[in-house]
Amino acid sequence: MFNRPIRTATALALAAGLALPAAAQEFDPASMTPEQREAFGAQVRAYLMENPEVIMEAVSQLEARQAQQQAVDDEQLVSRNADAIFDDGYSYVGGNPEGDLTIVEFSDYRCGYCRKAFDEVEELIASDGNIRFILKEFPILGEASLTSSRFAIATMIEAGPEAYKSVHDALMTLGGEPSEPVLRRLATSLGLDTDAILARMSDPEVDRRISETRALAQTMQINGTPSFVFGGQMLRGYVPLAAMQQIASEIRADG
Numbered sequence: 060m061f062n063r064p065i066r067t068a069t070a071l072a073l074a075a076g077l078a079l080p081a082a083a084q085e086f087d088p089a090s091m092t093p094e095q096r097e098a099f100g101a102q103v104r105a106y107l108m109e110n111p112e113v114i115m116e117a118v119s120q121l122e123a124r125q126a127q128q129q130a131v132d133d134e135q136l137v138s139r140n141a142d143a144i145f146d147d148g149y150s151y152v153g154g155n156p157e158g159d160l161t162i163v164e165f166s167d168y169r170c171g172y173c174r175k176a177f178d179e180v181e182e183l184i185a186s187d188g189n190i191r192f193i194l195k196e197f198p199i200l201g202e203a204s205l206t207s208s209r210f211a212i213a214t215m216i217e218a219g220p221e222a223y224k225s226v227h228d229a230l231m232t233l234g235g236e237p238s239e240p241v242l243r244r245l246a247t248s249l250g251l252d253t254d255a256i257l258a259r260m261s262d263p264e265v266d267r268r269i270s271e272t273r274a275l276a277q278t279m280q281i282n283g284t285p286s287f288v289f290g291g292q293m294l295r296g297y298v299p300l301a302a303m304q305q306i307a308s309e310i311r312a313d314g
Contacts, residue, residue: 133293136279143275144288145193149268151215151223154184154192160307162190163288165197165276168207168230168237170284172297177231179300187307194227195272197284205269206260207237212268213259218251225249 091099107113137144144163154162164180166173184190196212198204207230215223229245230237239257246253259265276282279293287294289303290310298306 134291137288137291137293140275140278143271144279147271147275149215150196150272151194151220151227152191153194153220153224154190155188156191158189158191160187160190160290160310161193161288162290162307163193163195165195165272165281165284165286167198167200167204167284168211168233169198169200169204173285174231176285176297177228179303183300183303183307187304190307195275196269197272197276197281197286198269199273199282199284203237206242207233208269209260209265210237210242210256212265213256213262214246214251216262216264217256217259222249222251226251 145161162180162184164176180192184192196208198208211223211226211230214226226245226249229249233241233245235241242257243253246256276286279286279288281293281295283295285297287298289306292306292310294306
């Protein structure tokens with residue numbers, strides 16, 4: 060979202076256009092003398108002072124136009140990067156692999172809103188039954204985030220998607236720092252080969268997957284977590300369960 064001064068200035072310009080009669084709007088300001096410009100400005104100011112609601116109408120109209128344009132831009136981004144988003148060959152794919160709607164989440168284990176969304180996303184997938192769900196490891200909140208993602212990706216490489224999902228779920232609810240002793244206990248509790256997974260964390264393939272996901276996020280103009288791709292739509296930020304259900308319904312209704 061752009062900052063308030065720019066939005067207000069733009070809104071004032073729009074409001075001026077809304078406020079003026081048709082005849083005045085057809086007049087070319089460039090042809091005005093300095094005196095005429097001054098008088099014109101005074102009239103616009105006087106109108107807006109008497110009718111301040113016009114400014115809010117202009118702001119609302121501006122934001123609606125920007126939202127429309129953002130939606131169009133996002134659809135184009137999703138279309139151009141569809142292979143990397145939906146079929147990168149290494150991200151976890153869960154839910155119903157044959158589902159009629161694919162949801163992709165860019166997530167960070169240390170992100171409070173990702174943790175808040177975790178149970179709701181799980182409920183959405185379980186209750187819907189027809190969603191293909193893809194998880195993108197997107198560690199952006201410091202070294203602990205990176206360590207957690209390395210451990211999860213190493214688990215995927217070493218032990219497969221089911222083990223990865225178990226580790227992912229555990230990391231999403233982990234209370235402390237992801238130190239080596241903590242990760243050892245976590246892997247052991249899940250019956251995994253702890254030494255093999257910890258050794259795999261330094262594998263160049265882990266670096267490659269993280270780098271490619273970060274590059275994709277930059278291309279998609281994603282700079283925060285959680286961020287979602289619902290079909291062809293982008294959702295940047297936390298979305299409550301009811302809203303996700305509504306969006307899924309609307310996408311299906313649109314065909």
